[in-house]
Amino acid sequence: xxxxxxxxxxxxxxxxxxxYQVLNFAMIVSSALMIWKGLxxxxxxxxxxxxxxxxxxxxxxxxxxxLFLTNFHDDPIRAGEIVVFKVEGRDIPIxxxxxxxxxxxxxxxxxxxxxxxxxxDDRGLYKEGQNWLEKKDVVGRARGFLPYVGMVTIIMNxxxxxxxxxxAVMGAYVLLKRES
Amino acid sequence: RKNVEDFTGPRERSDLGFVTFDxxxxxxxxxxxxxxxxxxxxxxxxxxxxxxxxxxxxAEYSTKNNALNQVVLWDKxxxxxxxxxxxxxxxxxxxxxxxxxxxxxxxxxxxxTLSWNVVPNAGILPLVTGSGHVSVPFPDxxxxxxxx
Numbered sequence: 001x002x003x004x005x006x007x008x009x010x011x012x013x014x015x016x017x018x019x020y021q022v023l024n025f026a027m028i029v030s031s032a033l034m035i036w037k038g039l040x041x042x043x044x045x046x047x048x049x050x051x052x053x054x055x056x057x058x059x060x061x062x063x064x065x066x067l068f069l070t071n072f073h074d075d076p077i078r079a080g081e082i083v084v085f086k087v088e089g090r091d092i093p094i095x096x097x098x099x100x101x102x103x104x105x106x107x108x109x110x111x112x113x114x115x116x117x118x119x120x121d122d123r124g125l126y127k128e129g130q131n132w133l134e135k136k137d138v139v140g141r142a143r144g145f146l147p148y149v150g151m152v153t154i155i156m157n158x159x160x161x162x163x164x165x166x167x168a169v170m171g172a173y174v175l176l177k178r179e180s
Numbered sequence: 181r182k183n184v185e186d187f188t189g190p191r192e193r194s195d196l197g198f199v200t201f202d203x204x205x206x207x208x209x210x211x212x213x214x215x216x217x218x219x220x221x222x223x224x225x226x227x228x229x230x231x232x233x234x235x236x237x238x239a240e241y242s243t244k245n246n247a248l249n250q251v252v253l254w255d256k257x258x259x260x261x262x263x264x265x266x267x268x269x270x271x272x273x274x275x276x277x278x279x280x281x282x283x284x285x286x287x288x289x290x291x292x293t294l295s296w297n298v299v300p301n302a303g304i305l306p307l308v309t310g311s312g313h314v315s316v317p318f319p320d321x322x323x324x325x326x327x328x
Binding site for chain 2: 059060061078079080081082097099100101102103104105110116121142143144145146147
């Protein structure tokens with residue numbers, strides 16, 4: 001009778017509210033993705049924000065610092081610049097300084113890098129037989145930096161349980177949040 | 181200057197240059213707030229947001245092989261609080277000055293410039309070139325023996 005109608009109403013309202021919360025969550029995720037894609041377009045770099053993973057650039061940068069990159073096509077590569085590059089075949093971006101540049105008239109450029117905190121240049125890090133880096137190896141030029149902020153990503157990488165816990169808490173918060 | 185087999189790089193013989201240099205520099209320090217107020221035109225480099233400077237001496241030149249070459253010969257990290265006045269004499273280059281080829285022999289125009297990368301506590305990372313540079317010519321012949 002009236003009681004069953006009331007329960008029916010309640011169940012229907014909760015389902016609608018649930019759908020609403022899920023849509024809200026999806027909208028937040030899409031906006032975040034759009035902002036990230038926008039950054040990739042604006043900076044010209046496939047990875048506009050990177051976290052420093054090693055101590056090879058100390059005392060300037062420490063593990064966990066955040067770097068903001070640009071990779072404009074017309075930006076020349078010059079000695080002293082801090083570049084983020086990937087060695088062919090490897091996924092890990094390396095943040096080091098350019099110490100040698102040889103550029104031909106046609107724009108063809110080859111350069112050598114070295115970490116400020118390392119004794120030797122990076123030839124040991126490059127691919128077997130590779131002596132120089134080229135423009136195609138560059139992910140971006142470091143233009144700005146924030147200390148410590150990237151530590152969260154490192155912790156999430158090293159302790160996956162922390163990552164899942166964080167995602168669960170975030171998910172629960174968004175889904176259960178009641179609009180006033 | 182020699183023509184030496186470069187084991188660290190490509191297999192061909194490349195020119196290796198030896199340079200000795202003096203560096204005198206006065207990197208302005210922002211400690212004295214009063215000085216900052218009265219000398220409005222003075223560029224204060226070490227302000228509250230500067231963690232350190234990465235100084236480097238680079239040689240820039242042109243060769244037949246390459247339109248532009250830049251080689252860092254020496255570098256130094258200057259932390260905020262370090263003595264901002266540099267007075268280095270008879271310095272030898274920290275890194276080997278190898279050319280990509282044989283473009284050092286007879287090259288009259290190698291320009292040495294002192295530049296620095298400002299590393300803030302947080303924010304933008306600018307690269308600044310100091311005013312004043314030196315032109316260095318290399319001789320037309322190789323040296324067969326050298327005590328370095």
